[in-house]
Structure formats: structure tokens, C-alpha cells
Amino acid sequence: MSKISIDWRPDRSSSVPVYKQIIDYMSMKISTGDWAVGSRLPAQRQLAKQFNVNRSTIVTAMDELSSYGVLESDFGKGTYVASNTWSLMMTDAPPDWSRYIQSGSFHASDPIIQECRRCEADPRFISLGTGQLSPSLFPREEMSRAMERVAGKLSALNYQEPLGLPALRRSVARRLQRDGIDISPSCILITSGALQALQLICLTMLKSGSTVFTGDPSYLKSLQFFQSAGMNLSGLPMDQEGLVYWQIDPERIQREEALLYAIPDFHNPTGTVMSADRRKALFRFCQQNHLPIIEDASYRELWYDEKPPATLKSMDKNGMVLHIGTVSKTLAPGLRTGWIAGPESVIHRLADMKMQMDSGASTVSQLILAEFFSSGAYDKYLPQLRVQLKSRRDTVVAALERNFSQIASWDAPAGGFYVWLRFDENLSARQLFRAAVREHILLFPGTLYEYGKSCSLRISYAYAEEREILYALARLSRIVRSMM
């Protein structure tokens, strides 16, 4: 049996761990045939000296190669090369990713949400649930012009300061001021959408076991993120005027770190607008009980006939409301641009977290949106959008009356995208989802948003074309009747 001599040494300056370098080196020698099957390796003590490492490092490397069947040890013969064929491939085998994925702290989305995303990308589907604007409502020409102007002025595409592009923050501050929120640009953080604003709050200000009060149903319930982070989501009933906040046990607020999440304007998924009285009473309750509020105003600008009542943030004199906005619902979710307005100290802490995560929102998107705001294009476009969404709302409500009046109930929304369709009979929204998918109709079941059992659907009239919505609603009513 030939004995192997070695003149190689591990690279101490490399970021690859030494034991791994030893495995790679030995695998290479064996697979290239330099070390023949049956040849004997120097003793472990000798290798440790040669490589200038502890003996335990040699043992770790050899154990791993032995586990692949590449090396074998035999008392008396020492360690020798046992194989140079299939088993060598094992060193290149991919790691067991599923084990890693299972042990990660963030869980996969609900399988239905994953399927919704797949169906949304499939052109054969008509979506009755998608929460974004139809391409036919997109202001293509105004957006192209804004982009051209940005391109004409471009001198660099560098990172922005932690709070985001100053010109965009000034525009957002002006818009908020017009809406009764007295805020300066230094209290605004630009985020990659409202979703990231929520994630930043979750990561920076809450810990596992913290309680987040939300409506039942609520958009937040559909986000696996908060649940993965160990938040205790607690659903509050909702009535025609909004959150039934008085069901919050004040003692629970004292006991647990808690926040309240509210979508006062054209709520996702119910479409409800919180009344002015409810807003005032809710704000008073939170103030008395030291319960901070996250106000999600994602749909606020999408009113049809009248503006919703004043924001919770506009009542806030002590910095207890974090106000979130976005252009995802009004203009372009693909810009991934939103914001949080709040007390300067909190905003700076959130900005630091954002820098740690992604070094800031897209500079291109921020430049485009700043241009779209400051040129007046956004203010010109919004009223037209409201008219079109209102007309879609009317079409859908008429179609619901034709198809569902015997079997379901709903309230006509005064803005936003959604009608919350509640079936009279207890039918499984998930089964209904499956049955509709077979007919290439995509539904968003209420179970995604509710805490208990649900027989509701979130219908969005913003995305599909009106004739498609009419066709899909008629089909849906037949599917529902056949299931009842």
C-alpha cells in the first residue's frame, strides 16, 4: 500500500474554514487520481503538524470524508483512500436545504396565498380579489413623461440618506399637511411600500409575545410575517363604524407590550370607513391606556364622493400614532414606495433598521414619485381614478344584486377597492376557492383575513376588466348555489 506525501498547507487568510479547506484538498487529490484507492494517509498527528492545526481539525475533516465513504480507517493500517467514484460526488451534493428552511424563524405564507400569487400571474385567470389597479387605470402617458423628465435630470443613482430622498419627503409632508397632519419632512421615513413600514415597526419596536390588536378581519392577519415574528395578533370585532375598541381589556395593555393596528379608511378587506365619532373615541381610549396606534392609510385617497373623516394622526399631539401611507393602491405598487410619519426619534430608529436591511428604498422609484407629485400629475390623475373606481363599484354592486341577493349580503363601499361578500349559509370559503380555481376564477377567501371560521370573500373590483368581473360573478353565483 503506497503512502501519500503532502506538501500542501491550508490558507490561513482565507474565509473558508480550515477543516473545509482540508476536505476540499483531499477530495481534489482523490478525485483527480493523484491519491490512488488504497493509498495510505500520514498519521493524524503528522497531518496536524504538517497543516499546523489542532488534531481535532484533522479528525473533523477525516470524519466527514469517511462519512462519504471516501476514506476508511482500519486499525493497524491507519487511514486509507477507500473510494474515488460515486461517493466523491457526495462532497458536491447540495446541502439539505429543507432542513435549513424548516429551522428558519420565518414561516411560509398560507398555501392559499401562495396559490393566489401563482394564479394572479396566469393570464387564463380572472381575478376577483387582486388588490391592485387594472393596467387600464394606469396613467401611462403621465408616468412616461415623469420618467423622461427624471432621466433628463439624472446625474447619479446613488444611495439616499437614511430617511429617503429629501424632495420626496417634502412632497409627502406637504400632502399630509393638506390632510390636517402637522408634520415635517424630518419625521417621515420613505419605505419600500407600506408592507415594509409594518415590518420595520414589527422588527424594531415589538418583541416575540407582544400583542397587536387588529380588526377581525384584517389585512394584517393575512401577513405571515407578524405571526412568524411571534406577535400575538388579537382580533377585535368590527361594526359599521369601525373597530369595536372597547373590547380591549386595558389590563392586557399594561401586562403585555401592545400596539393597535387600524385601517380607518376603506378597510382591507371590508371596505368600512371608521366614523368620525369612532375615531375620536378610539383615539381617546388609546391615549388614556397608553396604547400606541399604527394607522394604515393605504386607501385613504381613494374616496368617491367625500373625503373620509380626519385621520387619527391629525388628532395626535403626543406622538402616539405612526401613520403609514403608500402609492401602491393609488398609482403603482411596482414603485415599492411608501412612508411612515411619526415622532422623529422613532423615525430615526426605524430608518436605521431600514438601512441595516436594504440601504434604503429604490432611488429610481423615489425620483420618479417625487417628480410625479411635484409636477402636479398625481393631483390631476387622482380625481379621474376616483370616477373610474366609483363606476366599477356601481357595476359590481349591481351585479351582486342580480346574482347574490338571495344568498349573501354586503355593504357598498364609499371608496377603495373591496366589497366584503358574506354568505348567508355556512359554506367553506376554501372549498369555494378550489371550485372557482377549476374554472379559472381567482377568489380571496375571508379565512385569509379572519381569526375564526369564515364564509366570506373579499371581492376587488379594481383589477379585472368590468366585463370579466361580470362574467366571473355570474359564474361564481352558480358555483356557490351548487355548493349550498
Ligand SMILES: Cc1ncc(COP(=O)(O)O)c(C=O)c1O
Ligand atoms: C391595508 C394595506 N396596507 C399595506 C399594504 C401593502 O402595501 P404596499 O404595496 O405599499 O407594501 C396593503 C396591500 O394590499 C394593504 O391593503
